[in-house]
Amino acid sequence: MAIDTGLAIGCSDLQASGGIQHILIREWNSTGSPDDIILGVAGAHTVTSIMDSGGTNSTWGVYETKIETPALIISGTTEGNVSTYECSITFNLPKMDLTKINKLQEFTGKCLMILAEDTNNDWFVLGISNTLTGSDGNLDPATAGDTGTRQQTFAKLGTIEGGSGAAFSDENGLTVTLTCTQFELPRLYVNVGGTSTTPVIAATGLTATVY
Amino acid sequence: MAIDKGIAIKCDDLQQIGGIKHILLRDWTVGDVVSYDNTDDHAIDSIKDSGAATAKWYLYEFKSQEASMTVNATKENGSTAFECGLSLTFPKMETKKFAELQNMLTDCMMGIAVDNNGTAFVIGASEKYRNESVASRSQTYLNVASMEGTTGSAFTDDNAITLNLMAKQYELPREYTGTITYYTDATPSADYEATTN
Numbered sequence: 001m002a003i004d005t006g007l008a009i010g011c012s013d014l015q016a017s018g019g020i021q022h023i024l025i026r027e028w029n030s031t032g033s034p035d036d037i038i039l040g041v042a043g044a045h046t047v048t049s050i051m052d053s054g055g056t057n058s059t060w061g062v063y064e065t066k067i068e069t070p071a072l073i074i075s076g077t078t079e080g081n082v083s084t085y086e087c088s089i090t091f092n093l094p095k096m097d098l099t100k101i102n103k104l105q106e107f108t109g110k111c112l113m114i115l116a117e118d119t120n121n122d123w124f125v126l127g128i129s130n131t132l133t134g135s136d137g138n139l140d141p142a143t144a145g146d147t148g149t150r151q152q153t154f155a156k157l158g159t160i161e162g163g164s165g166a167a168f169s170d171e172n173g174l175t176v177t178l179t180c181t182q183f184e185l186p187r188l189y190v191n192v193g194g195t196s197t198t199p200v201i202a203a204t205g206l207t208a209t210v211y
Numbered sequence: 212m213a214i215d216k217g218i219a220i221k222c223d224d225l226q227q228i229g230g231i232k233h234i235l236l237r238d239w240t241v242g243d244v245v246s247y248d249n250t251d252d253h254a255i256d257s258i259k260d261s262g263a264a265t266a267k268w269y270l271y272e273f274k275s276q277e278a279s280m281t282v283n284a285t286k287e288n289g290s291t292a293f294e295c296g297l298s299l300t301f302p303k304m305e306t307k308k309f310a311e312l313q314n315m316l317t318d319c320m321m322g323i324a325v326d327n328n329g330t331a332f333v334i335g336a337s338e339k340y341r342n343e344s345v346a347s348r349s350q351t352y353l354n355v356a357s358m359e360g361t362t363g364s365a366f367t368d369d370n371a372i373t374l375n376l377m378a379k380q381y382e383l384p385r386e387y388t389g390t391i392t393y394y395t396d397a398t399p400s401a402d403y404e405a406t407t408n
Contacts, residue, residue, distance in 0.1 A: 082229070132232070
């Protein structure tokens with residue numbers, strides 16, 4: 001890709017707000033069959049569709065968090081001409097209880113993909129990429145134009161920190177960090193194509209459907 | 212052969228990426244036809260099996276960033292030998308992987324290692340000192356040199372086995388300039404096949 005245009009900064013860019021407002025999490029190939037994931041055209045740096053083996057949509061968990069605690073962090077370094085992006089999403093769950101602990105326990109050992117919507121309504125994708133994804137190399141698609149099924153650049157549980165606190169005024173809660181090492185910047189989820197009559201991301205309760 | 216050209220280094224040479232992205236292996240088989248290209252290149256432009264338009268290969272996936280190809284040349288008197296190694300690590304030891312590794316213990320193989328810049332190198336198939344009449348009886352094949360596996364001891368240790376393959380050749384590895392077609396069966400591949408032609 002040649003560098004042939006620059007980029008502009010508009011008023012709305014300068015008026016952008018911080019933080020993440022929605023977090024959706026799903027396990028790769030959670031239906032037991034290859035996911036059907038379609039990337040945008042070269043240069044677009046998008047994911048245009050995330051579908052399970054049924055080929056229509058995918059089901060995600062909606063993870064509510066304490067407001068103003070979730071953050072998407074990208075740390076890129078270049079070494080030996082390879083750019084490595086350590087991407088993480090961190091969020092706080094107030095008040096430890098059995099339900100939350102059970103849901104967090106589910107992350108252990110899972111290969112995850114994450115959708116995080118910032119407060120400017122952009123959806124960032126972690127755990128789905130198309131650069132140096134491993135020896136599968138996106139060669140084994142479920143359908144033509146699809147990404148591979150055995151990517152090694154998935155997201156996973158990084159750390160969980162927290163506790164009950166000691167003083168009555170201390171916080172009781174857990175801060176969760178999910179991480180993913182990619183070799184390209186996170187892509188944005190921008191649905192295009194034949195699903196214009198259906199919501200791109202439809203959330204009902206703690207479940208979301210992504211097309 | 213006389214020295215008749217120099218070597219240029221361009222921007223994209225300096226932007227190279229380390230490591231291997233695909234490793235293909237196959238057994239040498241009676242009737243294999245390997246076409247060497249010496250016209251201003253050190254390449255192989257075709258590998259086909261007996262009577263076919265293609266040759267079938269098997270793709271071995273590995274833990275990302277844990278595969279490498281090495282070339283070590285030593286010259287003694289008038290002979291230069293190239294020990295070409297291919298090392299790859301399979302995470303999580305288990306029966307399916309062991310079965311495939313067990314299969315290759317006594318095999319005479321050839322391999323293609325595609326680096327992360329997209330260049331495919333052939334090891335275990337070389338022209339110098341090849342068998343002139345039956346290619347599959349060439350003795351510069353690729354074979355198992357060693358394996359190292361461990362469960363680790365701590366929970367956070369790696370559970371993996373590393374396979375080291377070696378071909379002793381008398382020329383540098385050649386680049387494969389023919390066509391490699393991956394995964395003929397897809398969704399997902401049952402046999403992890405690829406073909407060359």
